[in-house]
Structures are given as structure tokens and as C-alpha cells.
Amino acid sequence: MFELNVHSKLKLNFYKEPTLKVAQNLLGKVLIRVISGIPLAGIIVETEAYLSQNDEASHSFNGKSKRNNTMFNSCGYLYVYQIYGIHYCCNVVTGKENVGEAVLIRAIEPILNKEIMHKNRFNNNNFIPEKLISLSNGPAKLCKSLAITKDDDGTNLLGNDIYIVEGNTIPKGKIVITNRIGINKSKELPFRFYIEDNKFISNK
DNA sequence: TACTAGATCGGCT
DNA sequence: GCCGATCTAGTAG
Known part of the structure; x- marks a missing residue:
């Protein structure tokens, strides 16, 4: 059983690393979302990096706008878009202020208060273990499970509402590197990372 | 199991 | 107007 240790919260330095590195380092870390004092949590098992240069798929590619404004924050914030x-x-x-880089969290493995995550996602209390995987094996699914909406855009990850803590370190050999999915531009860039043999990665 | 269309909104051309 | 860093339900095979 996972024991939440608030003191292992990732510090700002973690997010200051280069974006592609942060994307890989995030694998195995634990994403925490606190609602009414109750922590929901999942292990990050799949990520994608979006850069500021030569990356047409990145929201920041065409410069700052109202929607992507948070992406241009300095590192350590949550960027949520619809x-x-x-x-x-x-x-x-990630990156410095006005740069415009980020790591998309594509899938998590639920570990804490899964019943509540199930209720958030499916709107009923009929929690069954068979549905565990489909709770959060996709970027929109995990947001639904954790009740993350546009209201959470701009949340500081060093705060107490949404943050990330240490988890298991994933050996380099267990990290699979592939091209990103669900996009049409810059498809060829190898910016998708996931934990090998993990059951909770997204479908495609 | 595999493919297709529909949902539904805001940002950008 | 168009289309997207998605998901689901429906139909066909």
C-alpha cells in the first residue's frame, strides 16, 4: 500500500532540468490531487514532451495566446487546456519564463483513493477492479479521474492542491522512447516516454 | 476485434 | 469556418 509522504514533494530544481529529461524523470513519480483534504494519487507511467523550438505540435509553436499563457510560465506550474x-x-x-515548454501527462496508475477516482470518472459508486485500468490510461481520462479542469490551469506544483512526490526510480532500460501519438504535426519526433510493460499506459 | 462518427468549444487562419 | 496533444458508442465483420 502506498504511503503518502508529503516531505518527498518534488522541489523546483526537479522542474528546471531540460524538458526531455523532466519528461523521463517524471516516470515513476506520483501525481497527487487533493480534494476536500483527501488525496487522490497515481504513478505517472506515460508522458510526452512539447518543446518551444522546431516542434510544430506544441501549443507554444505559434507564440503566446490566452489559451497557452500558462505554458509560458516559469517551470513548476500545471498547464491545463480543453x-x-x-x-x-x-x-x-518546464523551462524558464516565456520559453513555452511542457510535459503532457498521458497516463497514471491509480494508487490512492481509487474509489473516489472511479466516481469522478464514471459518476457512480460501482467500483470494480476490472475498471481500474480505464480510470486513467489516457490524458483526458486521468484529468476526469482527478477532477482536473480549466480551473486548475496555472496551479503551482509546489503548493498543496496538486503536486508530485517521489516514487520508484525507473531504470533507464525500462523507459521506452517512441514518437508522440494523437497528433498530425511533428509526428516523427521521439518525445513520448513510458514505462516498459506497464499495464496502465494509453491505448494507442 | 476494427473501424467510424459524433460530441462540442475556443483559438486561430 | 475549421480543426484539435480525446474518448465513447455504435455498427460491421
Whole structure:
């Protein structure tokens, strides 16, 4: 059973590393979302990096706008955007202020208060273990499970509402590096990372 | 199991 | 107007 240790919260230095490095270092870390004092949590098992240079798929590619403003914050903030009118996706902002880089969290493995995550996602209390994987094996699914919406855009990850703590270190050999999915531009860039053989990564 | 369309909104051309 | 860093339900095979 996972024991939440608030003191292992990641410090600002963690986010200051180069974006591609942070994307890999995030694997195995634990994303915490506190609602009414109750922590929901999952192990980060899949990420994608979005850079500021030569990356057409990145929201920051065409410069700053109202929507992507948070992406241009200095590192250590949560960037949440809405997609297809109905879903939300969350990113960890990296880089210095006005740079515009982030790591999309694509999948987590639920470990704490899974029943509440299930209720957030499916709107019912009929929690069954078979549904565990589909709780958060995709960027929009994990946001739904953790009740993350546009309201959470700009949240400081060093605060107490949404933050990330230490978890298991993933050996380099267990990190799979592939191209990103679900996009049409800059598809060829090897910016997607996930934990090998993990059951909770996204479907595609 | 595999493919397709529909949902639904805001940002950008 | 168009289309997206998605997901789901529906249909066909």
C-alpha cells in the first residue's frame, strides 16, 4: 500500500532540468490531487514532451495566446487546456519564463483513493477492479479521474492542491522512447516516454 | 476485434 | 469556418 509522504514533494530544481529529461524523470513519480483534504494519487507511467523550438505540435509553436499563457510560465506550474470541446489534458510546465515548454501527462496508475477516482470518472459508486485500468490510461481520462479542469490551469506544483512526490526510480532500460501519438504535426519526433510493460499506459 | 462518427468549444487562419 | 496533444458508442465483420 502506498504511503503518502508529503516531505518527498518534488522541489523546483526537479522542474528546471531540460524538458526531455523532466519528461523521463517524471516516470515513476506520483501525481497527487487533493480534494476536500483527501488525496487522490497515481504513478505517472506515460508522458510526452512539447518543446518551444522546431516542434510544430506544441501549443507554444505559434507564440503566446490566452489559451497557452500558462505554458509560458516559469517551470513548476500545471498547464491545463480543453481539447475537442469536451476533454481536459494536463501538462507540467518546464523551462524558464516565456520559453513555452511542457510535459503532457498521458497516463497514471491509480494508487490512492481509487474509489473516489472511479466516481469522478464514471459518476457512480460501482467500483470494480476490472475498471481500474480505464480510470486513467489516457490524458483526458486521468484529468476526469482527478477532477482536473480549466480551473486548475496555472496551479503551482509546489503548493498543496496538486503536486508530485517521489516514487520508484525507473531504470533507464525500462523507459521506452517512441514518437508522440494523437497528433498530425511533428509526428516523427521521439518525445513520448513510458514505462516498459506497464499495464496502465494509453491505448494507442 | 476494427473501424467510424459524433460530441462540442475556443483559438486561430 | 475549421480543426484539435480525446474518448465513447455504435455498427460491421
